[in-house]
Amino acid sequence: MDDVYSRAGSRADPPYLVADYVGTRIRAPQRPLILIPQTLSEITGPVYGHSDVLPEEADLTKQHAGEPLGERIIVKGRVLDEAGRPVPNSLVEIWQCNAAGRYRHVVDQHEAPLDPNFTGAGRCVTDADGNYHFVSIKPGAYPWRNHPNAWRPAHIHLSLFGPSFLTRLVTQMYFPGDPLFRFDPIFNSVPDPKARERMICRFDLEATRPEWALAYHFDIVLRGSRATPLDADHA
């Protein structure tokens, strides 16, 4: 059976085991993955659209009584597949720490202040052209205990679905010019430097709203299908 979704693009992904990222050592599988065909189970996937999401969930600065502290930002872009086609009507979930580098999470013990006006989670659904749009606060860098003096570059986590179970992607968006890139084993887990660049958003002056917020543009490219799944001979 022919593949519906291309396999070659997965070389952009990191391997499971990256020794410098200590957490992978006891969680990366040690046996080789077993190659399987793309059956109806793989080329289908959850369909969640506009009816599941509220418009205000795309603005992380409006979830509490007051406005969060920090630099207000617009994060927007398009979700595409490897053929350059937009991925419409598809759920995008994001989460991040606050401007001080602290997550509103029971496990985060970093000695930086929580912001009572910031939870750090949002979601939206792409429009017919694959566009998404969030308003948030620029996240801070924060320390983690992977190695001595380890700091994560500022990032926003993004979770995407696309049209099938195989197009599911969780990634992180980084900000241009971060001095921490060269020291971060998670960013550097991606072997190809060009692929690493694709995790960095670009400053977008055109989308920047005067007197209000800087804008960053980040396109996300999901695994692409060769045929439309509707036409695929899966049986």
Place this chain on the structure above:
Amino acid sequence: MPERTPSQTVGPYLHIGLTQGAYGAREIFGANLADAGPSGRHIRIEGRVYDGEGKVVPDAVLEIWQADDQGRYAHPADGRPLASNSFRGFGRCPTDKDGVFAFATVKPGSVPGPAGAAQAPHINVGLFSRGLLKRLFTRIYFEGEPANAADPVLALVPADRRRTLLAKADPGNPGLFRFDLYLQGANETVFFDA
């Protein structure tokens, strides 16, 4: 042509974004896929996730995707009519401090496979956690299911590792199946590349 955006880990704080009920936010996914509505055998699948040191993994999230009891997916690439619109087939569950997850669902039917062969009832599983730079992908099959013998995907798995993909009925609890995942070690779960 644009090239893929690489995968990155969900990290330890995934709950804020993916299972935010604990943070007072509205969840759109949960671990209960089937209320009383959908027809079929209502089951519960419970298990634990273990790391390479044999310790439980308390900060993973599992996502499942499955067909309904007729073996049909709620997705346009399937296209066959569905008995009920209330069964969407997707669920998400974080592991707790003991590494435990639990889904309530219906047992899926057989699903069409390659070249006209049927696939045995199975549930597709994605696993994310800190220390995993990309999703792990596996399937839950059901122990004792006669159709397993002819399943084209199970056939690709070395015979001595197939047991890692079989959920076991709990003799004391009708409708309860147990399925543990081992990320490493002698019992390492079979993970797939599709």
